[in-house]
Amino acid sequence: MHLEKLHIINYRNIAQADIIVSPGINCFVGVNGAGKTNMLDSIYYLSFCKSYTGVIDSLNILHEQQFMVLQGEYEIDGQSDTFYCGIKRGCKKQFKRNKTDYQRVSDHIGVLPLVIVAPADEALIYDSAEIRRKYMDSVISQSDKQYLDVLMRYNKLIINRNLLLKQMQTSLDEGRPIDMSLLDVHDQQLGRYGTFIAERRRSFVEWLTPCVCKTYEEMSQEVGRIGIVYKTGLDKYELYQGLVEARQRDLALGYTSRGIHKDDLEITFEGYPLRQVGSQGQRKSFVISLKLAQYRYLEYKRACSPILLLDDVFDKLDASRGENLIRIVSSQSFGQIFISDTNRERLAALLERLDKPYKIFDVKDGSVSELIG
Numbered sequence: 001m002h003l004e005k006l007h008i009i010n011y012r013n014i015a016q017a018d019i020i021v022s023p024g025i026n027c028f029v030g031v032n033g034a035g036k037t038n039m040l041d042s043i044y045y046l047s048f049c050k051s052y053t054g055v056i057d058s059l060n061i062l063h064e065q066q067f068m069v070l071q072g073e074y075e076i077d078g079q080s081d082t083f084y085c086g087i088k089r090g091c092k093k094q095f096k097r098n099k100t101d102y103q104r105v106s107d108h109i110g111v112l113p114l115v116i117v118a119p120a121d122e123a124l125i126y127d128s129a130e131i132r133r134k135y136m137d138s139v140i141s142q143s144d145k146q147y148l149d150v151l152m153r154y155n156k157l158i159i160n161r162n163l164l165l166k167q168m169q170t171s172l173d174e175g176r177p178i179d180m181s182l183l184d185v186h187d188q189q190l191g192r193y194g195t196f197i198a199e200r201r202r203s204f205v206e207w208l209t210p211c212v213c214k215t216y217e218e219m220s221q222e223v224g225r226i227g228i229v230y231k232t233g234l235d236k237y238e239l240y241q242g243l244v245e246a247r248q249r250d251l252a253l254g255y256t257s258r259g260i261h262k263d264d265l266e267i268t269f270e271g272y273p274l275r276q277v278g279s280q281g282q283r284k285s286f287v288i289s290l291k292l293a294q295y296r297y298l299e300y301k302r303a304c305s306p307i308l309l310l311d312d313v314f315d316k317l318d319a320s321r322g323e324n325l326i327r328i329v330s331s332q333s334f335g336q337i338f339i340s341d342t343n344r345e346r347l348a349a350l351l352e353r354l355d356k357p358y359k360i361f362d363v364k365d366g367s368v369s370e371l372i373g
Contacts, residue, residue, distance in 0.1 A: 187244060
């Protein structure tokens with residue numbers, strides 16, 4: 001599976017772009033703010049129906065324009081498929097495959113498997129557990145539709161249970177009796193769904209960890225230093241029973257204090273939290289290794305090579321790690337790759353030593369043109 005043609009109108013600062021891309025490596029070069037990251041983000045959008053930055057759709061429309069269009073022509077299993085996304089201000093987003101609307105946008109997730117490595121990924125080390133849960137959920141959902149469906153059901157139940165807790169809290173404050181039967185219905189369903197999610201997350205982390213360590217060693221030449229552990233309350237209690245035990249506490253708090261929505265990943269370097277002891281190069285090497293292991297996971301689950309986006313990854317990597325990275329991803333075992341970078345000469349020097357087709361595109365003030373020679 002790979003992208004063949006990309007058509008853009010009014011996406012962020014890209015007023016219009018029509019490019020034919022290489023099935024191998026594609027590089028977008030330009031100064032900061034030129035729009036090269038937006039080119040990668042448009043490809044991400046076609047896979048996930050949203051921007052990698054997480055902004056609302058209307059903010060992806062070029063300023064003072066009323067609509068945006070993204071269209072990609074892909075080769076999938078020897079067939080040509082066209083994916084279209086159109087957004088008008090104040091209107092519902094349209095997402096189509098071969099001119100046919102999806103019944104649910106979520107039905108598209110996983111059709112075009114993709115992995116992105118970007119500077120913001122260091123939040124996986126520094127930020128809250130929610131970021132790491134979203135990471136696990138996003139990866140597993142690309143290859144497991146049942147997981148995505150159960151996760152959506154679980155999240156909806158948590159919202160409803162929290163509303164119910166607040167209503168019951170109000171009743172208690174007013175001296176009115178409360179009925180626990182509806183809360184029990186929620187807890188039984190949450191117990192089933194949460195147990196399923198935890199088992200899939202645990203299997204994912206068990207598969208991922210040795211692959212992360214191997215890639216980290218190849219990139220950094222440092223052996224046996226990275227650790228990843230899935231932390232869940234379900235290691236201590238069965239979820240339904242845990243929810244029952246926490247009811248009085250939850251009533252006082254007004255929200256659900258136990259469940260897989262509290263899970264986390266523990267990331268260590270030589271047994272200590274990576275965020276505290278890792279150098280800048282080690283942290284960046286870990287994030288890249290994590291994402292490349294994610295690539296391998298999707299490749300294994302989907303039996304096809306995902307698209308790989310590398311956004312400004314060579315910045316803050318020393319020359320050795322940068323060369324190791326490009327050597328790893330340019331191997332024939334990786335599929336189509338898109339790279340953004342400010343340094344054309346550095347990229348060209350790395351690419352010329354590889355036995356893989358590539359194209360370089362110049363991005364300047366939102367305009368995109370292929371560089372020849």
